[in-house]
Structures are given as C-alpha cells and as structure tokens.
Amino acid sequence: MTILNKILNLKLSNNDNTSSTSSTTPESISSPSTPSSTSIDQHIIDSGFEISDCSETCEDCTFHYPKSLKFEENEPLWHSTKPFGLHLNISTGKTDWPHDATGLKGTLSNKIANWASEKSGKTSIGNIKVTCSSLGNDELLIDDEYIQQKKGDVLILPYFLWIKGIYIDEVDEIFNKLLNIIDENNLYNKQTNQQQELKFETIKQQIPTIIEDENKAYVLFCSHKTRDKRCGITAPIMKKEMDLYLREVGLYRDFGDLTPGGVKIAFINHIGGHKFAANVIIYLKNTGQNIWLGLCKPNNVKPIVDQCIIGEGKVWPVKVRILQKFNPIEW
Known part of the structure; x- marks a missing residue:
C-alpha cells in the first residue's frame, strides 16, 4: 500500500x-x-x-x-x-529491430518517421508516434518491394484505419491529407464547443486507399x-x-x-x-x-x-x- x-x-x-x-x-x-x-x-x-x-x-x-x-x-x-495524437504502426512481420528501428534511410519506416518528426506538435493533433510492428502479411515474404521496405502497410491508431501497399513517395501526400482531416475536425469541435465525430466516408473520399480495421x-x-x-x-x-x-x-x-x-x-x-x-x-x-x-x-x-x-x-x-x-x- x-x-x-x-x-x-x-x-x-x-x-x-x-x-x-x-x-x-x-x-x-x-x-x-x-x-x-x-x-x-x-x-x-x-x-x-x-x-x-x-x-x-x-x-x-x-x-x-x-x-x-x-x-x-x-x-x-x-x-x-508523454501524450500523443496519432500512432502510425508500420507492419514488418518482425519481433525485434535494429537499435533505431526506423533509422535505415531509403525505407518506408524511415520516411514515415521523418514525416512525423516534421509534423509533430505543429497542429491540434499534437505529437505523432511511429513504431514498427510485428503485424505482417504474405507480401512481406514474396514481394521484393515489401521485403526491401520500399512499400508497406500502415495501421493508423487510434482510428483503426489501414493504408495498405503505400509507397515511399506517397507518404507525404497521403498522411498530409489525413492530418488535415483530423486537424480540421479538432478545430471545428473547439470552435463550436461540440463533439463532431470523424466520419469514415469523409476520410475515404479524400484517401480512397484507406480501409477500416474491424x-x-x-x-x-x-x-x-x-x-x-x-x-x-x-x-x-x-x-x-x-x-x-x-x-x-x-x-x-x-x-x-x-x-x-x-x-x-x-x-x-x-x-x-x-x-x-x-x-x-x-x-x-x-x-x-x-x-x-x-x-x-x-x-x-x-x-x-x-x-x-x-x-x-x-x-x-x-x-x-x-x-x-x-x-x-x-x-
């Protein structure tokens, strides 16, 4: 006690x-x-x-x-x-990683980590956490672009969304759109003192490749x-x-x-x-x-x-x- x-x-x-x-x-x-x-x-x-x-x-x-x-x-x-406003999990199929798990240049995880570092704390969403995860799929075994981390799947928490098959050069465009959608919703709720829920349809319209995690x-x-x-x-x-x-x-x-x-x-x-x-x-x-x-x-x-x-x-x-x-x- x-x-x-x-x-x-x-x-x-x-x-x-x-x-x-x-x-x-x-x-x-x-x-x-x-x-x-x-x-x-x-x-x-x-x-x-x-x-x-x-x-x-x-x-x-x-x-x-x-x-x-x-x-x-x-x-x-x-x-x-510390609190955070967004958690991006890159599927690797692994349970252990190098000391700096997202530090390898030219990989999807490194690109996403750099994007998050640039955006963290600059919008209403606050800090953005990026991790590699043990989540996997068959492509991590048979697809060279997945194996070389040029392409991958990202689980977006706390929103239970997936971006699958995202390439390195798509990171800025897709995650900037997502960040703007969440930020606008947060600002609306603050300005109106209401709790307007984010709608999956709204996100899907702007990011067609996004899917729901069930x-x-x-x-x-x-x-x-x-x-x-x-x-x-x-x-x-x-x-x-x-x-x-x-x-x-x-x-x-x-x-x-x-x-x-x-x-x-x-x-x-x-x-x-x-x-x-x-x-x-x-x-x-x-x-x-x-x-x-x-x-x-x-x-x-x-x-x-x-x-x-x-x-x-x-x-x-x-x-x-x-x-x-x-x-x-x-x-």
Missing part, C-alpha cells in the same frame, strides 16, 4: 512534460491545466475512464518472469510518458530486445498468456483471421520506459480510449482483458502511465 499511497498523493508538477500539448489534442489525464490538488483517481474519472473495483492481479496465474529480470518497482508510473481492440507490447532484454523476454510471455485467455472469451484473432470484433495483439519497437516492462498499450475502437499501463506481469493479463478491454476503460491507478480519450470515427 505504500506505493499506492505515494502515487495517489502525487501532485501534478508545474513543469509537466505535457505543457506543449494543444488544448485540441486528445483529452489526457496528464493535462497541465488540472488543479494540482486533485487526486489521480479524479483525473481518471474526469477523463472518461473508470477505476476498477477488481484486483489488478489474478491469483489463479502462477507464471512468473525469470528472477534475473529487474524492474523499477518503486518509481511512480503516473506521468512517466477489430474491437489492439494490444501492443514492446518486444525490442536489441534495446533492452527485459522487453524481449516479457513481451512474448505476456502475449502467450493473453492469447490463452482471449481464446477462452472468444476474442482471440491470429494472423489472417479477419473475423470482426476481435482483439489483435502485436509487438512493437521501443516506446520508452524499459524499466517499466512489460509496457502494455491498449486501443479501444468504439470508445476512442487509449490505455498505457506499465510494470505488467502475467498475473495482470486476465484483469486487463476483463476490465480494460471488455470493461471498456476500467483501470488501476497503480498501473497507469497515461490515459487518452480520442474522438472515435463514425462508421
């Missing part, structure tokens, strides 16, 4: 990492405008999430990480990462072993445990299973905070919620599925790194 009390009594710092975030970016519980005297519990509730009244651990789970792994158990998770949720684990062995060891263990439970509740979707309404799990490269492994990033399609948890262990898997995913946004203050509420797309 010492750690819990420490976190719940934590005051928001005046030099908070989110100070540069525009008011039209997604609602984040780390908003610097929140009164410092308000507890983390209240921030969670005000941001459209619920505090779970269930334990974050499952007593039935007896699997443990290797004892050789050490984590930062005493440092508060709250505010240990999963209900994505769960992303950092597995970047080249950066830190803790991520490379914990991520596969967490995925295995989650796969087993998702099968029990009928939500498991493996490679190639396009049945709507499932939960897809993927590995991604470095996202910050290796000492907080296992890092778990969850996106919920219907609500637009983004949940980022840290220090997750196998005995947290069942509660995460039951509370965060099926329960649509129920969380535990002691596990939260950041929460964000995005404007979901109207399908």
